[in-house]
Amino acid sequence: MKINFILNDNIVNIDIRPDKPLLRMLREDLGIKSVKEGCGRGECGSCTVLVDNKPVASCMVPAGQVHTRKVTTLEGLESSGEIKQIQDAFVKSGAVQCGFCTPGFMISAYSLLTGNPNPEREEIRAAVSGNVCRCTGYTKIIDAIELAAEYIRRFK
């Protein structure tokens, strides 16, 4: 099936099997490697992307459904000030070990902080409850997102 959609501000036209997971299409057909396949069944969040600005597990989205929609991955946010602040806060807080989960956490954090610049710790926990990290034990990630919120408020 021929589909077209916006990927990180560029129009993509592609002929693709419509039931192929968006995650696989991004990695295998479009060279977007920030999205990772952890579980492939909606439970780990390492494949998190924004579809029409909402964070979703891209392994759960059939490619046919993104036709005419807007898909944003970490690559597309690189130029945004917020992602830079989130990245700095992750590094500063020691929230990255192997890094496999990090892009997913960063997208969830980005989505939280653009809507809620001053979240409670509990709200941060809820916002990343679909993201799994097997290394850090989460505390440092929650710290990082709290710090990122502070950086972004100051930066604005």
Next chain:
Amino acid sequence: MDYIIPGSVREIKKELGTRPGYFAAGCTDLMVLKKEGQLEDRPWIDISRLEELKGIRLEEGCLRIGALATMAELAADPLVKEHAPAMAAAAGQMGSPLIRNLATIGGNLSNSNPAGDTIPCVNALDAVLVLQKENDIREVPAHEFCTAPCENVLSQGEILTAVRIPVRPGKSAFIKLGPRRALAISKVSLAVRWVIEKGLIEDIRICMGAVGPKCMRARRTEEMMKGGRLNAELVSRASHMIGNEACPIDDFRSSETYRRQMLGVLLKRVF
């Protein structure tokens, strides 16, 4: 593969003919089944763009929820929070934020999994489910919709288009027990709707999820509570009764005995 994007609900049957198909809306169950290799070679019908299935609004004394309403929308919608707080609570606890932005109420109901959390809600809230095939529209009371685990009254080519919840005075709540807070499939769940009149319980509906082949009402407990004063003693009596009204199974999620006992615990938490 055959991937059909119908222009309207009415066209679905024509597009499918006599073939059975898979409806693709939020796809959070469909994509898992696909990954597990459990899908047969059937056409997919992508209904995710049908405007007529979207929207949450008040209409003729009912709260009308379109089948494509996502869990995130239900959890945040002011009308749902006001008129169907049990539904908003159930939706807000399902899966994770990454799933709630995809999963739809129509999908959760149509899969009719006994552990589906919207099912006890539509039962407690006395909802009517609107089904459509071609030009035929029928309304089915929530309690008649599911017929067995993962089975319901939908015929081939027919889809659930909306849920209508009567707007009535009273309160409702939903509580579930799972192994952890995020991404947990219910071991036991309870949706309760009640009306207090002059300090007494005038009406109450208690619906139990995940403790039987389909959603069940705790009728004896309801009868016992009706007319009583809602206080700790009554709730304690009710919480001892309710476990005997379910027929839970032993499975990898929980044992039968545990599920019976937890019904009582959850009922206490509701009030």
